[in-house]
Amino acid sequence: MATAKVVLTDYVWESLDIEKETLAGLAELVALKAKTPDEFLPDASDCDALLNTYAGPITAEAMARMPKCKIIARYGIGVDTIDLGAATEAGIIVTNNPTYCIDEVAEHAMALILALARKIVVYDRGVRAGAWDIAPGKPIFRLSGSTLGLIGFGHIGRQVALRARAFGMRIFFFDPAVGATVDGIDAKKADLSELLREADFISLHPPLVPATRRMINDDALRQVKPTAYLINCARGPIVDTDALVRALDADRIAGCALDTVDPEPLPDPHPLRGRENVIICPHVAWYSEQSLKALQAGAPAEVRRVLCGQWPVNVVNPAVKGKNRAGL
Ligand code: NAD
Numbered sequence: 001m002a003t004a005k006v007v008l009t010d011y012v013w014e015s016l017d018i019e020k021e022t023l024a025g026l027a028e029l030v031a032l033k034a035k036t037p038d039e040f041l042p043d044a045s046d047c048d049a050l051l052n053t054y055a056g057p058i059t060a061e062a063m064a065r066m067p068k069c070k071i072i073a074r075y076g077i078g079v080d081t082i083d084l085g086a087a088t089e090a091g092i093i094v095t096n097n098p099t100y101c102i103d104e105v106a107e108h109a110m111a112l113i114l115a116l117a118r119k120i121v122v123y124d125r126g127v128r129a130g131a132w133d134i135a136p137g138k139p140i141f142r143l144s145g146s147t148l149g150l151i152g153f154g155h156i157g158r159q160v161a162l163r164a165r166a167f168g169m170r171i172f173f174f175d176p177a178v179g180a181t182v183d184g185i186d187a188k189k190a191d192l193s194e195l196l197r198e199a200d201f202i203s204l205h206p207p208l209v210p211a212t213r214r215m216i217n218d219d220a221l222r223q224v225k226p227t228a229y230l231i232n233c234a235r236g237p238i239v240d241t242d243a244l245v246r247a248l249d250a251d252r253i254a255g256c257a258l259d260t261v262d263p264e265p266l267p268d269p270h271p272l273r274g275r276e277n278v279i280i281c282p283h284v285a286w287y288s289e290q291s292l293k294a295l296q297a298g299a300p301a302e303v304r305r306v307l308c309g310q311w312p313v314n315v316v317n318p319a320v321k322g323k324n325r326a327g328l
Helices: 017-023 037-044 060-064 084-090 102-118 120-128 155-166 192-198 218-223 241-249 289-307
Strands: 004-008 027-031 049-052 071-074 093-095 147-151 170-174 201-204 229-232 255-258 278-280
Touching (some): 004 037, 017 289, 037 060, 049 289, 060 084, 071 289, 084 093, 093 289, 102 120, 102 155, 147 155, 147 192, 192 218, 218 241, 241 255
Parallel strands (some): 004 027, 049 071, 071 093, 147 170, 201 229, 229 255, 255 278
């Protein structure tokens, strides 16, 4: 079999041993640290497969410039870097890795909820600066009995709900694709306005799609309680950053904890930085030593399958079946 060419657009881990092992004997791996198609296309124009972490947007035009590419395998869960309709049209199979970090993101969201509720970061900053005082964290309200509003009730949202129930929180969820009840989870389906008005903590877990882009805007933030906190471990552009800054400036929201921001990385200086009531993490909710291994194994295995003539496991544009460049 002729050696195929697999281009890795970008990655944020140290070793590519798992990728090399998975593709051994089958493909040459060209690993880049690109941010945009213009940066990876010179190497990818003759690729048979593309591995993708964050670089994008991978549009119809970018796909047209990779005429041999049979599969774009995204390392993570969200596929917002890739125009799925254009991929289907072009006959390119797109895959993701839907389960590698569900526990990690749910743990991270819960950690942010606890840190906000108990003012952990505020107190730690104070102690580091020489203070030993309760006042800077006031007011603190008991988490038990408070209401958590989950926007997006899929794999991750449900795991956050289970953890939050163990802390005695009442759960509301908004998810147009989920029915009124979910087996084994004590949570109430709500419409978006009801959730925004009722929740003490609003945690975002939908994908980034046109319907969710900037869904947390001025209008949404005007509906939240001034004592409510926003948590975003999904995708930065789900929140209108300028609207969030306006709400924080006007004390229309108590604070927020953001693992994902728009843009990433967050510029320095930026109006979200340096606030006592804002916690920011550098898009790390997905990471643990276990999830990193599962992350690295997933996408290259999908590429291997396609290059060996097998239908991959986690296809996100199933309409491409029977009509793709791989002949599968
Ligand atoms: P999932 O597909 O299991 O669940 C997403 C849910 O959102 C689905 O139930 C869907 O019906 C719902 N949804 C779709 N449109 C909606 C809308 N307009 N309003 C409300 N809900 C809507 O995905 P998941 O595994 O739970 O992951 C959710 C998101 O988390 C991913 O798409 C990804 O962007 C993000 N993520 C972030 C990290 C990180 O490190 N911060 C890691 C993994 C995933």
